[in-house]
Amino acid sequence: MATSKQDQAKMELSNRQKSVQELTSQIKVLQYAIGGFAVATVIMSGALFTQDKIVVLQVPGMPTDAVLEKSSMDKGAQRAILQAVTSNLVQTNPSNAEYQKKFLQDYLAPNVYTSISLQIDTLVKKLIDQRELGSYYFTLKRYYYDAKLNKHFVVGDVHTVNAAKDSTQAYVYEYDLKVDNYRPVVTGIVSYKGDVIHDSIWLENGKK
Numbered sequence: 001m002a003t004s005k006q007d008q009a010k011m012e013l014s015n016r017q018k019s020v021q022e023l024t025s026q027i028k029v030l031q032y033a034i035g036g037f038a039v040a041t042v043i044m045s046g047a048l049f050t051q052d053k054i055v056v057l058q059v060p061g062m063p064t065d066a067v068l069e070k071s072s073m074d075k076g077a078q079r080a081i082l083q084a085v086t087s088n089l090v091q092t093n094p095s096n097a098e099y100q101k102k103f104l105q106d107y108l109a110p111n112v113y114t115s116i117s118l119q120i121d122t123l124v125k126k127l128i129d130q131r132e133l134g135s136y137y138f139t140l141k142r143y144y145y146d147a148k149l150n151k152h153f154v155v156g157d158v159h160t161v162n163a164a165k166d167s168t169q170a171y172v173y174e175y176d177l178k179v180d181n182y183r184p185v186v187t188g189i190v191s192y193k194g195d196v197i198h199d200s201i202w203l204e205n206g207k208k
Helices: 002-050 075-090 097-105 110-129 200-207
Strands: 053-056 066-069 135-146 151-161 166-180 183-193
Touching: 075 097, 075 135, 075 151, 075 166, 075 183, 097 110, 110 183
Parallel strands: none
Antiparallel strands: 053 066, 135 151, 151 166, 166 183
């Protein structure tokens, strides 16, 4: 009986030693895993910190999967942004002026927004005084980017619809645009009647 108890004690000790060894082995595996995870996290953080390109999946006014870089964006995104800005400029009326200004503020440089905001206020007062409370909208005909001038041209028709008239006037909207830390910023706006863009070719012909 005494021998049996001794054998049992030896077996229990052996089992405990095996359990301790297994636990020690598992701890080492976990330590390696944690160390590897820490290294991977550092590498990923460094990659995110140094990358110059991001993919924007859902941005108002941009195509799905539009690509923005830190200081530039693809032409499809530029066109969509400027078309949206143009539409909001044209659609301004006394009932939606504050909304339009809030939208435009997200895309215009501060000095440009200040000027446009004052123009909108002046236009709204004029429309109220003249009781011109119709609707306005813009239809795009074409978009053109002049690399030589680094300018964007949005050409289309401005529609005026009210009880007295339903008229259309061709307009060109000329933009300066930059990308500042992934954010598109309009730094200049010029508009004029007609559908002839004042691009580099037009300017060269004017000198002759």
